[in-house]
Amino acid sequence: MDKQTPLVEMKNMGISFGGVHAVDDVSVDLYPGEVVGLLGHNGAGKSTLIKMLSGAYQGTGDIYVNGEKVEIHNPRDARKHNIETIYQTLALADNLDAAANLFLGRELMTPAGTLDDDAMEAETRKIMGRLNPNFQKFSSPVSALSGGQRQSVAIARAVYFNARILIMDEPTAALGPQETQMVAELIQQLKAEGIGIFLIDHDVHAVLELCDRASVMKNGKLVGTVNIPDVTDDDLLSMIILGKKPGEKAAG
Template identity: 40%
Template sequence: MTQPPVLRLRGIDKSFGPVQVLHDVALTAHAGEVTALVGDNGAGKSTLVKCIGGIHTADGGEYLFEDRPVQVHSPRDAAALGVEIVYQDLALCDNLDIVQNMFLGRELRRGLVLDEATMEEKAAATLKALSVRTVTSLRQKVASLSGGQRQTVAIAKAVLWNSRLVILDEPTAALGVAQTAQVLELVRRLADNGLAVILISHNMNDVFAVSDQIAALHLGRMAAQVRTCDVTHAQVVELITSGRSGDLGLDPNSKGAAL
């Protein structure tokens, strides 16, 4: 890689009281790539993402964004860098239409009134740039959308704001086969448009379908971050479950490795 990663984490630690959840975690995410973040329940994925997004502040370690050290103490700090997170609950309002949802809390105004025309124009341009064809009207209420369409709106909302890094939390978890394929195509398109994408997923088929790199967490430690083309499904499952696969993964003598 000649370009530095958009995100580089080194030595990230995070504890809640006496419980240390993250131990010396390293992670990189490059522009134009999808990095899949995988791990069992309780491995620390959510805590790590909340540290990236400024919901939690790491106890130690380095957070570099586009090769410069930064301090992220709030979601506002993360958003200012260009970090957007699409959580599993999507945070959409059913009673509002697509445009209203995409600009919720960041509405554009012309004097004292909302600039509806500009917001609709920007929303349409964002969806067009992502080659979204499943939405028929920008004025549809979100309540009337399918699961896949909702996920599309949430992702489009995230990339509307000059994002550099988009983190997607289980974007296909509640979707059928056709909708899953549409969302994965959109995830790939985000990276192809030059964004750095971190995809959190339990679905190995999804991970291998769209990711360029896989970062496997095990008991709060980064077991390995590898090119997707260099590993098999079985190796990734071993990294997730035991922290090690052959010569790959955690030092067997470390506290994080399975006994």
């Protein structure tokens, strides 16, 4: 795996808000077809770190995509590099329908320069047919959808635009067991297509089940990155809570 060029490398990332180092000199990377978990308490800095990759925040440090240094100043830049984000809040406009949300900021237009709502709905029907065949509410505002349906709209938005790098912020936090299973299957499917996924979560078991590697953060700093097959849930918990790598623990 090390011979390959990483899809993304974030080197020495840092950002502070009002004197507090929310992220302090953190480096992580992600390879094609890999799921890397980002673990940590609330406020550990994992969401902030990832928002620098998705263009919502600007901090210090270097970002490399496919080995090339890139500048990401806003969400549009991130999308240009095929980095798609599924936010914890899903970032859906509740008053608009699924198609309008899916294409928000990247609308399909008619030759006359007006919105092509019918084409957008047709495309939405296609992709939803693949991701969530039970989905039928195409003309209702997304506020009328269930948690899982909303989640599938948010995922469809990322997948439709050929994401190479997918960021998922607690994708199963608001879901029931069945819907969680659906998301897990979807992650396997995306992995198989060679997409790299950053999975932010504070549920250790979800990470153990879904991820290949995990990077743990505490108080804005990186505790360490481990291969999932090499660690137990207790190892991860002690990294999260005590900020100690498994090796250190054995030595101390």
